[in-house]
Amino acid sequence: MEIQTVNIIGSGKVAKNLGIALQEKGITVSCICSKTKEHADALALELNASSTTNLSSMPIADLYLLCVPDQVILSIVAMLPNGVNIAFTAGAVELPLVNGSSKIGVFYPLQTFSENRKANVFEIPFYVESEDQYFQQNLFDLAWKLSKNVHLSTYKQRLHTHIAAVFTNNFTNHMLVLAEQHCLENGVDFKDLQPLLKETMNKAIDLGPRKSQTGPAVRNDQTTLISHEAKLSGKSKEIYSLVSQSIQQNKLID
Amino acid sequence: MEIQTVNIIGSGKVAKNLGIALQEKGITVSCICSKTKEHADALALELNASSTTNLSSMPIADLYLLCVPDQVILSIVAMLPNGVNIAFTAGAVELPLVNGSSKIGVFYPLQTFSENRKANVFEIPFYVESEDQYFQQNLFDLAWKLSKNVHLSTYKQRLHTHIAAVFTNNFTNHMLVLAEQHCLENGVDFKDLQPLLKETMNKAIDLGPRKSQTGPAVRNDQTTLISHEAKLSGKSKEIYSLVSQSIQQNKLID
Numbered sequence: 001m002e003i004q005t006v007n008i009i010g011s012g013k014v015a016k017n018l019g020i021a022l023q024e025k026g027i028t029v030s031c032i033c034s035k036t037k038e039h040a041d042a043l044a045l046e047l048n049a050s051s052t053t054n055l056s057s058m059p060i061a062d063l064y065l066l067c068v069p070d071q072v073i074l075s076i077v078a079m080l081p082n083g084v085n086i087a088f089t090a091g092a093v094e095l096p097l098v099n100g101s102s103k104i105g106v107f108y109p110l111q112t113f114s115e116n117r118k119a120n121v122f123e124i125p126f127y128v129e130s131e132d133q134y135f136q137q138n139l140f141d142l143a144w145k146l147s148k149n150v151h152l153s154t155y156k157q158r159l160h161t162h163i164a165a166v167f168t169n170n171f172t173n174h175m176l177v178l179a180e181q182h183c184l185e186n187g188v189d190f191k192d193l194q195p196l197l198k199e200t201m202n203k204a205i206d207l208g209p210r211k212s213q214t215g216p217a218v219r220n221d222q223t224t225l226i227s228h229e230a231k232l233s234g235k236s237k238e239i240y241s242l243v244s245q246s247i248q249q250n251k252l253i254d
Numbered sequence: 255m256e257i258q259t260v261n262i263i264g265s266g267k268v269a270k271n272l273g274i275a276l277q278e279k280g281i282t283v284s285c286i287c288s289k290t291k292e293h294a295d296a297l298a299l300e301l302n303a304s305s306t307t308n309l310s311s312m313p314i315a316d317l318y319l320l321c322v323p324d325q326v327i328l329s330i331v332a333m334l335p336n337g338v339n340i341a342f343t344a345g346a347v348e349l350p351l352v353n354g355s356s357k358i359g360v361f362y363p364l365q366t367f368s369e370n371r372k373a374n375v376f377e378i379p380f381y382v383e384s385e386d387q388y389f390q391q392n393l394f395d396l397a398w399k400l401s402k403n404v405h406l407s408t409y410k411q412r413l414h415t416h417i418a419a420v421f422t423n424n425f426t427n428h429m430l431v432l433a434e435q436h437c438l439e440n441g442v443d444f445k446d447l448q449p450l451l452k453e454t455m456n457k458a459i460d461l462g463p464r465k466s467q468t469g470p471a472v473r474n475d476q477t478t479l480i481s482h483e484a485k486l487s488g489k490s491k492e493i494y495s496l497v498s499q500s501i502q503q504n505k506l507i508d
Contacts, residue, residue: 006444069473069475070473070475070477070478071477092470092477092478092481092482105482110446110447110449110450111449111450111453112450112453112454112457112468113464114457114461114466117456117457117460119266119453120449122361123449124320124449125449126447149446151446157284157440157441157442159482159485160272160436160437160440160441160442160485161437161442161446161447162478162482163434163436163486164434164436164437164442164444164447165313165433165447165450166469166482166494167429167430167432167433167436167494168430168433168447168450168451168454169450169451169453169454169468169469169499170428170467170469170470170471170472170501171429171470171493172426172429172430172451172454172459173454173457173463173466173467173468174463174467174497174500174501174504175421175422175425175426176277176330176422176426176458176463176469177430177463177464177467177501178419178421178500179419179421179422179463180418180462180463180464181504182414182417182418182421183414183415183418185496186410186411186414187411187414188376188415188418190415192364192403192405192415193364193415193418193419193422194365194459195365195374195377195378196364196365196366196419196422196423197378197422197423197426197455197458198459198461199365199366199373199457200366200422200423200426200427200455201370201425201451201452201454201455202371203366203371203427204427204451205451205452206371207368208426209427209430209431209433209434209436210431210434211426212366212368212427213424213427213431214366214423214424214427215420215423215424216346216420216424217424218424219323221323221324221325221425223325223346224324224346224416227346227413228319228346228413228416228417228420231413231417232417233415234412235496235500235503236500238496238500239425239496239497239500240420240421242489242492242493242496243424243425243428243493245271245489246432246489246490246492246493247424247431249489250428250431250435
């Protein structure tokens, strides 16, 4: 069975970006279901789909794609009609068992999505899982229409990828939040850090992060480490100290 | 006095990148001085300059530019001839006093340099300082030839900028080192994280880092936080825990 029609449950950033990408590849998004009527209506309008706030009033589709917070996946799965094909987009939720003749799988895109930025889905790695080999292949084929990089995965592999993604996205971004906060508190324009930020990322991609590590910690410049820490407080200071230790420990392992 | 000739002390990444940029703007790099003869010779050849390992045998130049580790700046300054103009490129070293009729200043480029990557110096913010107003203006004019973004700065401002740079470059890069290490240990290809890394940076620049924060910590997803931490150990685990706490604390302040 080729997946040709999809119902999307959820109307947030993942729903919007995947919905647009699916439609661009000729997949019909039949219905958007969201607990907030306005959100369902808005995305449905954009995708020329129907909309509902009621899980049981969706038209039948080849796939029910859950783009919802991790915590509600299980309860939504339990409310879907018997005999349908379900996939969720979470990085850290294990494949649950489903009752009856439904099938369930994972359709995890490794990317951070935004409300008003269109993702380049073709570049995004997709991780596809199901206990049902045939359904897994259907999900693989669907992902393959969207992206040039699709993996048949396991929960363990997906979980480790998700952990690496937390460091790569959430934690690097938080370092920038702390940098910006330090700038604000001390009359420095964070915009001046942008060329450095761009080069940091380009270097990490070209040379790899290990070879790109610079700064007072890796060169064991205690004078600078002490003078920096003296200017920090709270969590910024704790993070400065712990990350500097970790950089030095990594250097010893090299 | 317009600075037209420069001696560079040091032959590393900063020396090379600034030497090339100065020469491209018509400044003469007269001499490269490095403690390692081969390094001095190699950069001198590239810049069509003379080379030496002896600080006292450099030809006279309008500026002696120190591109050396922070720890040796003071001892090199003490060995330079009396009456010369000196600038150093460090972010965290306070302006020292100099004897006699020499002048000293700061010429700090806010960027991470690499051996084999040519920096786009025109984009780099420069921070210029001197107690001598006239010399400070000379340094400003020199930086202005290289970059569209030059600040007359103070030690305090430069130090805070340097701290923000440590978070922006060194610490984001270390998060990537830990991500890559986690991938290596768990059979995930770090290359698959590259689209996420690119989007992380683009988002942080377009929306600002505060609005870009996503992930289990900011949405207080305890199940995921616990399952991730259970898979980590050592400094990675400590960092996961502390940075997640800091993300949650920041959210409360919002």
